Amino acid sequence: MDGWTVGLIVMFAVGLAVIVFGALSDRRKNRRAVSEMLSPPPRTIPRLPADAARPRYVSALQARRVTEPRPALNDDQQRRLAQQLKAADTVHVRIGFASDAFVTDEPTARAVLDHPRILVCAEPIMAIRELIGVLEHMITDRTPLVVVAPMMAPEVLDTLEVNHLQRAVDVVAILSRDPVPTDVIVQATGATLISRVDLQTGYLSDHELGRCARWVSDRRSSYIVGSLSGRTDEDHQP
Known part of the structure; x- marks a missing residue:
């Protein structure tokens, strides 16, 4: 070659x-x-021992997977609830929850929260950090929370839904740009109308949150049981 x-x-x-x-x-x-x-x-996690297990990331699908379904109301509880909704001092507002993810009683498709705190915001909630303080307080005290606002950023609503589905806290989001039902909720629960500045600075005390014996919501309406007043949003119509 x-x-x-x-x-x-x-x-x-x-x-x-x-x-x-x-x-x-x-x-x-x-x-x-x-x-x-x-x-x-x-990420460097402060004060985490070198041999400690690292936190696991949870996907959106995993976060929305219900591992511990809430028990449905039994027949006696359903009858009691029906009586409460018809009571003279129960306040009715024509706005429902912002998402089906907040349902606690599947057979009736309602969210039923006992002895909740009610946060009523005067302005849209655009970042979850605005709610971190009150959420931590509710989670620590194991107290349900109702959040009323003109609107929420999608990530804020998503975070509330996930915390509810994972049973970190029982929470319901109520969204309405109409000031009439918001005014009714303020009067019925004794809540203080909170500005976005107060939320952002974390200047929010427990006595500024409203209270009631029971809050019930479905897709279209909400009922405030054991309210401070017996007025409904129909009473505010001209």
Whole structure:
């Protein structure tokens, strides 16, 4: 075999090896890049021992998976609830919950909260950090919470839904731009109308939250049982 033929074969083999190496290297780099993009970012957790297990990330699907369904009201409780809704001092407002995720009694598709605190916001809630303080307080005290606001950013509503579904806190979001039912809720529960500035600064005391014996909501209406007044939003109509 001629020398130039041998050299050509060697050059071809070397070139092929370089191409294969480059392809494999690019594939590894691509896999590493994809892995970095899909993995959670590295975070230093203060005061976490080096040998402690790292917190696990929970997907949106996992967060919305109900592991401990709330028990449905029994027949006696249903009869008692029906009596309460018809009571003269029960206040009715024509706004329901913002999402079916807040349902606590599946057979009736209602949210029923006993002895909740009622937070009534004068302005839209645009970041979950505005609610962190009151949520932590309710979770610690295991007290249900009703949040009334003109509107919420989607991530705020999502966070409330997940906390409710995971039973961290029983919560219901009520959204209405109409000031009439909001005014009724304030009067019926004794709540203070809270500004967004007060929420952002965390300046919110427990006595500024409204109270009632029971709050009941479905998709269209809400009922305030054991309210401070017996007025409904119909009483406010001109």
